[in-house]
Amino acid sequence: MIRSELIQKIADEHPDLSQREVERIVNTIFEEVIEAMARGDRVELRGFGAFSVKHREARTGRNPRTGEAVDVDEKHVPFFKTGKLLRERLNGA
Amino acid sequence: MSEKTLTRMDLSEAVFREVGLSRNESSQMVESVLAHMSDALVRGEQVKISSFGTFSVRDKAARVGRNPKTGEEVPIHPRRVLTFRPSHLMKDRVAAGNRSGK
Numbered sequence: 085m086i087r088s089e090l091i092q093k094i095a096d097e098h099p100d101l102s103q104r105e106v107e108r109i110v111n112t113i114f115e116e117v118i119e120a121m122a123r124g125d126r127v128e129l130r131g132f133g134a135f136s137v138k139h140r141e142a143r144t145g146r147n148p149r150t151g152e153a154v155d156v157d158e159k160h161v162p163f164f165k166t167g168k169l170l171r172e173r174l175n176g177a
Numbered sequence: 178m179s180e181k182t183l184t185r186m187d188l189s190e191a192v193f194r195e196v197g198l199s200r201n202e203s204s205q206m207v208e209s210v211l212a213h214m215s216d217a218l219v220r221g222e223q224v225k226i227s228s229f230g231t232f233s234v235r236d237k238a239a240r241v242g243r244n245p246k247t248g249e250e251v252p253i254h255p256r257r258v259l260t261f262r263p264s265h266l267m268k269d270r271v272a273a274g275n276r277s278g279k
Contacts, residue, residue: 085217086225093213094206108196109206114229116183116191118267122274125181127188132211133259137271160275162230162268164261173219174234174257 121162131169138163185211218259230263 087110095106120127121137128134142158166174189204198206214224214232224232234257242253263271 085214085222087227087229090210090213090224090226094209097209098206105196109192109198109203110210112192112195113188113207113210114226116188118229118270120181120183120187121267122270123181124275125183127183129185129188129211132215133261137275139275158277159272162263162271164230164232164263166259170215170218170259173215174259 124160129167131167133167133170134165136163136165137161221257226264228264228266230261230267232259232261234259 091103091106091110094110095101095103098106101109117127117135121135124137126134126136137160140159140161143156145154145156146152147154185204185207189200189207192198192203192206193200196203217224218232218234221234223234237256237258239255240253242251243249244251
């Protein structure tokens with residue numbers, strides 16, 4: 085399923101809303117999650133999962149091709165943990 | 178870092194603010210989005226949201242695990258797990274927003 089299919093499914097369920105409106109709604113939701121993580125906040129959606137930001141320390145990595153040592157700066161990366169209900173549903177509960 | 182936790186309420190508040198639906202409709206839309214994504218994943222489909230990220234379902238094989246406290250061997254059954262791969266855009270924005278010294 086891709087973004088446009090998700091929008092279509094929701095639009096089909098809500099004939100009172102235009103396709104454009106549904107598009108704005110869906111985009112707003114995803115945008116809000118990214119903005120929260122960019123501020124360092126968590127987004128916890130019970131039953132679905134939680135988005136959070138993980139800190140990675142600076143380290144000395146290696147170029148796997150040449151074996152050369154390279155400094156990797158510390159960074160923050162997005163992380164998603166699946167919620168309990170969804171995890172159970174994936175396994176047929 | 179602020180370290181707040183947002184919930185469904187904050188997302189529906191954003192829909193209310195940005196799109197102008199009622200609070201009730203806004204929260205229904207958030208539910209609807211999560212429900213459709215979950216249903217697709219439960220059917221085994223990949224959910225690919227451009228400029229956000231990709232959720233995929235992977236099959237894990239059975240293996241023998243160990244209770245770390247007792248050392249006892251326990252069978253771990255085959256199971257399906259969900260993985261999320263953030264888009265480049267998400268990674269870049271999260272990295273930029275959390276850069277130290279900000």
